[in-house]
Amino acid sequence: MKQKLTWWQIAKQGLTYLFMLGLSTFPSEAVAETFRLREATIAEINQAFEKNALTSEQLVQLYLNRIEAYDDQGPKINGLISINNNALKEARELDQERQQKGPRSPLHGIPIILKDNYDTTDLPTTGGSVLLEGSLPPDDAFTVKKLREAGAIILGKANMSEFAESYGRLGYSSLGGLTRNPYKLTRDPSGSSGGSGAVIAANFAVLATGSDTSGSIRGPAAVAGLVGIKPTQGLVSRDGIIPLTLSFDSAGPMARTVTDAAIALGVMAGVDPNDYRTLESVGKTYKDYTQFLNKKALKGARIGVAIDFRGGNPEVDAATDAAVAKLRELGATVESVDFSPKLENLWPFMEEVTEAEFEPQIDSYLKNLQLPFPDTLREMYSMSLSNPLVNSEQALNPGRVGGFGESLKHPELADTEYLYIIHFEFPRVRQEILSIMSAQNLDAIIWPTMTCPAGPLYNIEDPTYQCASNDPYIPGYLANVSGFPGISVAMGFTEQGLPLGLTFFGKPYSEPTLLGFAYAYEQATQFRRPPTTTPALPGENFDY
Numbered sequence: 001m002k003q004k005l006t007w008w009q010i011a012k013q014g015l016t017y018l019f020m021l022g023l024s025t026f027p028s029e030a031v032a033e034t035f036r037l038r039e040a041t042i043a044e045i046n047q048a049f050e051k052n053a054l055t056s057e058q059l060v061q062l063y064l065n066r067i068e069a070y071d072d073q074g075p076k077i078n079g080l081i082s083i084n085n086n087a088l089k090e091a092r093e094l095d096q097e098r099q100q101k102g103p104r105s106p107l108h109g110i111p112i113i114l115k116d117n118y119d120t121t122d123l124p125t126t127g128g129s130v131l132l133e134g135s136l137p138p139d140d141a142f143t144v145k146k147l148r149e150a151g152a153i154i155l156g157k158a159n160m161s162e163f164a165e166s167y168g169r170l171g172y173s174s175l176g177g178l179t180r181n182p183y184k185l186t187r188d189p190s191g192s193s194g195g196s197g198a199v200i201a202a203n204f205a206v207l208a209t210g211s212d213t214s215g216s217i218r219g220p221a222a223v224a225g226l227v228g229i230k231p232t233q234g235l236v237s238r239d240g241i242i243p244l245t246l247s248f249d250s251a252g253p254m255a256r257t258v259t260d261a262a263i264a265l266g267v268m269a270g271v272d273p274n275d276y277r278t279l280e281s282v283g284k285t286y287k288d289y290t291q292f293l294n295k296k297a298l299k300g301a302r303i304g305v306a307i308d309f310r311g312g313n314p315e316v317d318a319a320t321d322a323a324v325a326k327l328r329e330l331g332a333t334v335e336s337v338d339f340s341p342k343l344e345n346l347w348p349f350m351e352e353v354t355e356a357e358f359e360p361q362i363d364s365y366l367k368n369l370q371l372p373f374p375d376t377l378r379e380m381y382s383m384s385l386s387n388p389l390v391n392s393e394q395a396l397n398p399g400r401v402g403g404f405g406e407s408l409k410h411p412e413l414a415d416t417e418y419l420y421i422i423h424f425e426f427p428r429v430r431q432e433i434l435s436i437m438s439a440q441n442l443d444a445i446i447w448p449t450m451t452c453p454a455g456p457l458y459n460i461e462d463p464t465y466q467c468a469s470n471d472p473y474i475p476g477y478l479a480n481v482s483g484f485p486g487i488s489v490a491m492g493f494t495e496q497g498l499p500l501g502l503t504f505f506g507k508p509y510s511e512p513t514l515l516g517f518a519y520a521y522e523q524a525t526q527f528r529r530p531p532t533t534t535p536a537l538p539g540e541n542f543d544y
Contacts, residue, residue, distance in 0.1 A: 037062050037540035038203045038530050042106050042260050045206065049098065049109065053544035056091040056098075056109030056153065063111050063155060064088075065537055067204050075185055075533040079198035081116050081176040082123055083156040090153050097151075106263050108151030113208040115196050116157040116176070117164060118144055118251075119240035123154065127242045128162045128173025130394045131380050135373050141240025142272045143209065143251055150267045155205050158195030163362070164213060164244040165354075166191035167399025169458045171198075174396045178457060181223060182531040183498055186462060187454040190219035196254050197224035201499075202534040207255050207264050211241055213248045214350060215450075215476030218488040221254050222449035222501025225490045225528055227261040227518065228254045230476075232508045233483035234280040236265075237272035243361040245354040247422065248480040256528060258489060258519040262289035265511065284509045295523050297516030299331030304437070304445040307336045308344045312451030312469035315494045320448045323491055323502050323521070327446070330524055337436060337445055339478075343429060346477040349421050355410040356418040358403075378408060430482045437507060444510070444517055447475045449488040449501030464496070478505065485511050489518045490527035499527075 035048050037059075048054035064087070071077045084090075094109045103109070119125045119137035126132040140148070148154070159176030161169070171179035171194035179195045181187040182202040189198040193210030197220030200208045210217035212230040221228025229252040236251045243249055253264035269285040272278045286292075305324055310317050324334050359377045366375045374380045381404040383389065384396045413419075437445070451474065452467035479486035484507060491502035502521070504514045522528070 032544070034541065034543050036536070037066075038536050039256060039528075040206070041257055042110060042206060042263055045110060046103070046106060048544065049103075051544055053542070055095045057088055057095055059109070060087050060091040060111050060153060060155065062540055063205055066202070066534065067156075069537055070202055070534045071199070071204060075180065075182065077180050077182050077198050077202050077534070078177055079159055079179050079189070079195040079202065079204065080113070080156045081126070081128065081159045081173070081195065084123055084154050086122070087111065087153055087155050094151055094153065104149070104151040105267065107147065107267060109153065110151070110207070111153045111155040111205045112147065113156055113158050113196060113199050113205045114144065114154055115193050115208065115210050116160050117211055117242035118209055120144055120154060120157070123157055125157070125242070126175050127164065128160045128176050129396070130174045130389070131383055132369075132373055133175055135369055137240070138368060139240065142237040142274065143268045144240065146267055146270065152207075152267075158193070158199055158208060160195050161192035162397055162400045163242065164192040164211060164216060165400060165403055167397050167403060169397045169399065170194060170455070172397055172458065174394045180457070181454050182533050183224070184454070184496060185533065186457055186460050187498065188223070188457050190223045190450070190454060192216040193220045193254065197221055197226055197228075200224065200226055200254055200256060201531060203530060207253055207260060209268075210252060210254050211238075211244075212250045212252060212480065213244045213354075214480055215473040217250075217252050217254060218449050218476050218479075218486055218501065218503060219473055221488045222491075223454035223499055225499030226254050226256060226488075227258050227490070227522070228252065228488045229261050229265055229511070230479050230486045231265065231269070231511060232281070232485045234277035235285060235485075235509065235511065236268045237270070237275040237278050239272050239274040242365055245350075245357045246361055247353050247357060248350065250480070258515060258522050259290055259293060262293060262515050265289050281509070286512065289511065289515055292512040292516045293519040294516050295520050296331070297520040298327055301332040301443045301517060302441055303327055303332045303334045303517075304337035304440060304442045305334055306339060306445055306447040306475065308339050309447045309451050309475045312472055313453060313466050316448045316451055316453065316500055319492045319500050320502070323446065326521065326524060330520055335440060337440065337442070339436070340432060343432060343478060345471070345474055346429065346481050347471060347474070349425055350477060350481065352417060352421055355407050356412055356415055358407040359410070360412055377404060381405060381408060426481055429478075430484075433478065433482055433484065434507065444504050444506045444514060446505070447503055448491070449476065449503045451475065453494050453496075453498040453500060475503065484508055485514055487511075487514045487518045489522050490525070492525075492527050
């Protein structure tokens, strides 16, 4: 009987072969590899680990150097809200474990950033709010436990729109301040996972987590030239993540490449008894989503392109047209998809549901915290309106405070309009999408992740910004209302150098198919490039 090899044994055999081949091919004074921290992938880092050219401790220090140089100083991206002061110690311990036992997974010793609504027992979880400043939850979020078990190092927490809603101030929170887009410092990083997108684009870590209620993973990924996965609702647990609207909330990874995002998804996915939606994913998850990555995945595929989301910005429309041409070049059949008017703007339904669910769900979360933190939304609302806070430099976004008030006015989950939307309107949305895909025999549908590029920061006027759309996030709402998966991948740049994103959207649990399509498109276009505001620092590049 043949012995089944682990991924690490296979990788070691391959690396040994390549190393021997290198010795026989290169002259003795030649260098086989050059490590570059900026844009380094999980595979490249693991190769450097294996060759003893890099340790996790050294890697963490290199990223901390970048954070000090570019997040706190220089361009002041301001994407992080807290740093793990034990990261170097944890890295040393994982280095020792690697030497003694080998790595736990591809994420062993890899620094990652968590959005600041993921519970961690050793770092405050605040949702970006001064109202929860210093709050240490009693337990790690389910996904955080899985990431730690895989050997990932939590390097810090990312800034976010306060309690995951931007209300016109994308990238702003009362605790973290305003995060800038590293590609153009006067533009926003989108939201609500704006900090997560900015820090990975600026190469402060390898991966980040986000949460997505109305495009909040995919939008920040698009404006930062990243890959963002909003998975099928139920594929990844939301337990231990500060809720906004559980009918829509999803958790997922953000990365610089499809491969790295697929690795992270394999770690994060899984059934959690504390999140009832994950019970639907039994038998539908994979530990390794990289097995579905294929450069030829688009050959013979049938792709629909949504025609309802054009006209927001001419450069976005042109990039979408170019994407369609590239998909056809790669062997896909692409045809138009025309949604009904109801599906073209689902925000009125989403707003009603959010106002109904936020109070009972945030109250349930707050009751797990210890004093002196508020234990109800009503208490948070009262604190938000207090004179000392309103007149301070850490005042909450007035729109966010107004949102608290609207939720408190709402009759909550017994409201007939809310129940009608949940039980009748949303099933109709899912059915219409599935009917269209079935009638046209589609494997996926594409659209621009956002109908306009990143906009100006809320406190800056920019006459060069062009956006004819009332809501650039409209396309993304389909994935949240339906619960179906959407993956955003880099689609190019505007003339001002602002990244754009393309979304691949599909049926429930079609992540393997969508990842294959996204990977094939990514490999054929190679649009990802780092921002010029955060160049390499001394010592980041070395030969081995």
